[in-house]
């Protein structure tokens with residue numbers, strides 16, 4: 001395939017993932033390079049996502065690339081009823097790559113089939129957000145030295161959490177042990193458990209932070225949202241169970257790090273921020289290096 | 303060679319008999335194969351008794367022979383369908399319908415938030431289970447199972 005896009009984390013082979021992580025390491029050592037000089041990258045945000053957009057734009061800017069695009073659909077022709085097909089057909093003429101975020105699932109796959117240039121999916125509804133998964137992998141590898149045989153704790157909304165599902169799928173390539181910690185209503189969907197069964201990987205389900213927290217290498221926190229509960233009383237009962245506080249980290253492993261896709265609301269108490277085991281802000285910075293690696297790789301510049 | 307079970311619908315000289323269609327799927331089969339748009343002589347029978355399906359339907363198509371890829375398209379609605387190829391009033395060949403590995407443009411994606419339900423895109427699925435047919439959408443990656451399947 002001449003034109004390569006990144007739509008779903010499953011589009012990458014394990015070798016390709018590792019190679020992108022290695023490249024991201026190079027960018028961490030030297031983030032400012034002129035690889036994208038003379039290139040124009042379109043950032044099409046059909047729904048606002050300031051964090052993701054800034055991370056991409058920072059990655060592009062540090063490589064000397066120029067950016068065109070829009071930051072939400074209301075400032076674009078989409079509000080006038082233009083189809084995705086027409087928007088992509090037009091924009092593909094103006095740029096060397098498209099980074100897009102769209103609330104509708106599968107929109108990025110469709111765009112990648114329409115565009116003449118590579119498309120990076122920066123989130124398509126509840127479906128995929130592969131650059132988030134890559135930066136998660138980067139953060140895990142960086143803090144643990146390797147992706148092999150880790151004990152990964154996934155905490156919070158494991159039912160709807162897109163980042164959690166993609167991370168699970170990616171980490172299942174490295175002999176990971178999974179601990180799922182969630183309220184009853186937001187448990188990890190059975191299809192993922194079947195998948196892990198098929199691979200012969202170990203996983204455990206818990207409804208609160210148990211003694212087992214001592215065994216974690218990575219604790220990946222997500223937000224438990226009230227809207228996800230059919231019964232608001234159920235939410236009230238569990239809302240404080242999935243909040244991480246500093247005192248809970250006392251007996252955790254030396255190498256343990258806490259990750260979170262951000263934005264955080266209250267699921268990680270601010271008293272954790274000063275603990276050297278908190279890693280979510282560095283994790284966000286790693287997103288810039290990872291995206292630099294993905295952009296230059298898809299454009300065959302690295 | 304006589305097929306006593308087919309006697310309830312008149313015989314054809316040359317063509318194809320599609321048997322063991324669930325009665326409820328008859329009109330979908332007609333639609334998928336575009337039988338409402340051709341001029342050949344076609345005989346339908348429906349609500350016939352069947353030990354296996356309860357009520358089955360049968361279609362006799364005079365002068366029509368299908369390619370495998372074309373006939374396999376009906377597998378989603380008639381997974382147990384059997385074909386008899388008729389020449390000179392005789393069954394010269396029998397075959398069964400097989401669920402293909404990929405389904406293009408027949409079913410609708412069950413996910414209301416899928417792009418295929420917003421834009422005019424031909425749907426495309428990978429068949430992830432053939433027994434109880436389950437389709438994985440090429441676009442939104444969600445699974446559509448038999449129970450929720452809607453034929454376009």
Ligand SMILES: [Zn+2]
Pocket residue numbers: 106411412413416417418439440441442443444
């Ligand atoms: Zn779909």
